[in-house]
Amino acid sequence: MLPKILHNMEVQVQRSTIISDGGPNAPAVPATEVPLTVFDRFASNIHIAVLFAFASPTPANDALVDGLRNTFKHFPTLTARLGYSLTHRRPCILMGGGGGGGAQVVEATVSSELSDHLPLKPSPELQRLHPNPGAGAQLFQVQFNRFMCGGLIIGFSVHHRVADGHSMGAFFTAWAKAVRGAPIDRLPVYDQSWLKPRRPPRCEFQHWGQDFIPTTPHHNVLTKNVDPSKITNILLKYPSDYLKKLKAKVDNKFTTFETLSAHLWRKITIARRLQDYEHTTVRVPVNGRARLKPLVSDDFFGNLVVNAYPKGNVKVLIDGGLVKAASIIHEAIAEIDKGYFQSFIDFGELHGEEELVPAYDVDGNLLSPTLEMDSWVRFRFHEMDLGGGGELRSFLPTWVPFEGLMMFLPGLGEEGGVDVFVTLLQDHAELLRQISHSLD
Known part of the structure; x- marks a missing residue:
């Protein structure tokens, strides 16, 4: 070869x-x-x-x-x-x-x-x-x-x-x-007894158009594409000391993820040069294992994630500061409760025999003015120990030719904190590099 x-x-x-x-x-x-x-x-x-x-x-x-x-x-x-x-x-x-x-x-x-x-x-x-x-x-x-x-x-x-x-x-x-050679002490769980629709099933939330795209001939999907060579990937490092300063700006009222997400949502909005009158949305995956009642085993193996969709007007987002952006994200995530997950399960029961196309699959490769923020910090990737004495020195997603993604990774160095993998158009990425750590 x-x-x-x-x-x-x-x-x-x-x-x-x-x-x-x-x-x-x-x-x-x-x-x-x-x-x-x-x-x-x-x-x-x-x-x-x-x-x-x-x-x-x-x-x-x-x-x-x-x-x-x-x-x-x-x-x-x-x-x-x-x-x-x-x-x-x-x-x-x-x-x-x-x-x-x-x-x-x-x-x-x-x-x-x-x-x-x-x-x-x-x-x-x-x-x-x-x-x-x-x-x-x-x-x-x-x-x-x-x-x-x-x-x-x-x-x-x-x-x-x-x-x-x-x-x-x-x-x-x-x-x-x-x-x-160590025993696998936490085995995966495949039980799906929690996946029970109500009788009759009903949807209190609008999953068509937001989570799944209707495939009817009369539904037009706006797919945005750009030359992949115009998209770049960057890695931003936020040490623990920086995150403490950032959280102090919101009086520690929000989680590290909510605070850093809000910070980057505002900075990327500026870097994208969005207009004041535009609206921007963030897709935030939410794990359902701890939100369904009764709780689903943390060891359940498969997919059990839906999205929260924080939304904001650009002018309000920028002028409102970090507290406003963090509160929008916090409130949107809080709305994804057991009722939302049950509505999602009932949607699957009502439409399971239909063609279900997730919004992800019709995005094209340009998400702007939307963002997707995925946190991998708690996925235990950084705990991998193969033995032999060789330590994990680096962990990274591969190159993604798709604009508008952010992945939060555990910082592996002595400074700890969070590394953020970001995909943007090249000129937007260059501006983001310049302003990404400004506390304004």
Whole structure:
């Protein structure tokens, strides 16, 4: 295979294999259909790719692959495949039966030192460090990139319809334990007994048009696209000391996420040069595990997320200051309570046999004046410990050719805090860099 060049490092693919939970000699089992829930169908129909960089020493590839096989035994949906159930008349996960399942594992070498490329910074070339999601049908794909020093960058790509970020954080933590030979003490929960519509089902909230897009011929969808080369990704670092100052400006009345989100919502609105009369919206994913009653197990594996939609007039947002922006976000998130989740479940019962197209899938690649803010701080990604003494040195999403996303990541350095991955048009990103840490 031809080498792939990335910032003066040569990435040479050595081997690509498909593995399953039971190994090559596992007996075949009949296919089982697991219908996608309304929450699964609300998730983006794409792979989400992330990169983990570990300093030397790290376990051998064989140990990493054996750990995957042992972990997949408890997370079987990750080695399944997407299909359509004629019985239930809706998309489903097909487990067993052969025909495109398993996980893709790519092993590669890099002819440079890992330290030459740390900390990882957003770059289109980062896509070379994980498998191309469009190249195979596997829902779970991983690439092990070995450096001359023994360092390792692991590139994961996982389909969002199978699991949300909370679930994948649990998987990565479990896999790291399996690699170390430690027991997986928190097993995933697949029970969906909480997914009960009311009788009769009813929707108190407007999910058509906001969460899902009607596919009727008379419904026009405004899709905005721009040349991907005009979009850039940047990483902004907010140390713990800075966050304390920022929260002091709102008298510590709001969470760190609400405060930093409000700060960046205002700064990005300025950087985008939006007009005073315009309106801007933020999509904020909200985890339902702790909001449904009775509570859903924190170990539930799958998707259980809906969006809050804070909205604001540009002039009000800027003139009202940080407190106003934070209060808008706080109030919108608070409205996503058990009643909202129950309405969402009932919507799935009423419209489950219809084509459900989430708003994500018709956005185009230009969200402005909308933003999406995803917090990965509590997903336990930063807790991965593969053993051998090599520490996690960097964690980053891969390059995203899509404008309007923000991902909050745990700061790994001594300063702690939060790193924020932002995707914007290049000229807007340059202005954001200049004003991103101003406390005004």
